[in-house]
Amino acid sequence: MLLVSMAALLIIFPLVQGREYDWPMWTFLMMAGSVVVFVAFAMYESRRSKAGRDPLVVPSLFRKRGFSGGMALGLVFFSTMQGFMLVFNLYTQIGLGYSPLKAGLVMVPWSGGMIVGFGIAQGVARFGRTVLQAGTLVMALGVFGVWLTLDVVGSGVGPWQLLPSLLVTGIGMGLLMAPFFDIVLASVEQHETGSASGTMTAIQQLGGAFGVAVLGTVFFGLLGGGIASAVDHHSAGLRGQLAAAHVAPAAQERIVADLRTCTSDRAVAKDPAATPASCTRLEKDTGPAMSSAQAGDRIPAALKATASSAFRSGFGSVMKTLLWIVDGMLALTFLLAFLLPRHARPEGSAGH
Structure with a gap:
């Protein structure tokens, strides 16, 4: 241990x-x-x-294709599930600015969908592995629905708009999880069941921790570049506002470049309370422009609005990329399911 x-x-x-x-x-x-x-x-x-x-852990377990495949599937799936929940909550709380309570309520359809999925799975348990694979496809469809919602609605997305896709995602997860343990255990001998169950629980916990670590790392790794690209996308409008405030073209370019770096650095800062050096440089470069333009609060307001818009759209862009990764992991889960037994062990069976 x-x-x-x-x-x-x-x-x-x-x-x-x-x-x-x-x-x-x-x-x-x-x-x-x-x-x-x-x-x-x-x-x-x-x-x-x-x-x-x-x-x-009984070594003979891993000589059985069904059990080894189940462990690989469990590692991938539980990594997917926990990693998705982490990055989605980061997106809603930091990217969309939801309070912790509001972000938690957004996940209620997901939880409700899981209950529905478990209930459906009980009624169709005779189809065995097919139920698990169907759940994987339904969950992947729900994740794609989240992507489509973000793509269509954009950074102004609200909880009600996310509800249908999260509900479908939860139903798929319930369909997948309900038969998983019983089907994997059907591949082991009766005397190996205790060791197999403990190993599966450990894989579930390890997969969850691994998914949080990996997808969280990927999320923050992409975030700086995503927000920098979003600032580039909004830079034309910012230059127009700076020109209207009579800021010289050279100063405009300097301010836009500083804002790009500052916004990106703030998003990935290890200490949210600290002011990145790039933001200090932005304040220094903005000061003379404000003084010469005599624009009052126009320039700070333009910078704040651009940074806010870029922050939200940058988070959304990165979240959409992560959703493709999640769907890819679900596709791998679907394929790994072919290694499992077709059906769970009938009650009272002594194994094989």
Whole structure:
């Protein structure tokens, strides 16, 4: 147990903290070390089993295609689920400015959909693996619906507009999760069920942590560039307002460039309370322009409006990219499901 916990720590910690420390060499060494520790854990469990002692994880489990496939599927799916929930909540709270309560209420259709999905799955359980795969497709459809909503509505999207797609996403998740554990356990012997169940629970937790780490890292990795591109998109309007305030063309270019860097740096700042150097430079370059133009609050108002619009649209652009990644992971989940048994073990069966 110590070895597998250490291996999980060695891979999850650098993924979570790597961005904050600008990805030093030790983060990559830790991730490589996690592979070594996982191998050491597997060897230890194998020796323990051969010596006739009870291993934490029965090695023979991983010689069964259904169980190994189920573990791979579980790792991918639970990473997808937890990672999606993280980035979506970051988007609603930071990108759209929702309060924590409002952001939580936005997820109610998701939770309600899961309940509906579980109920449907109970009624069609006889179809076994097909139910799980259908749930994957329904969930992928719901995620695409979220993407389509953001693409059509834009940065002004509201909770009611997100409701249908989140409801469908939740139904798909319920359909997928309901038969998952029973179908995977159908591939193991009766005496292996206890070890298999514990391993599946561990994979669920590891997958969730891995998804939060990976998709969170990707999200913030894309965010700076996404917001910088959004400022570029809004720069023509800003230049027009600066020209109307009689700001010289050279000063306009300097201010736009400073705003681009400042907005991007603020979005990915490790300490939200700190003022990035680029924002200090923006204030310094804006001062003479305001003085010469005698424009009062016109220039600060234009900068604030442009930054706000770019912030929201940049978050939306990055969120849409993450949604494609989530749908790709769901496609992989669908394919991995072919490795599972077709049906769950009938009640009272002694296994095979």
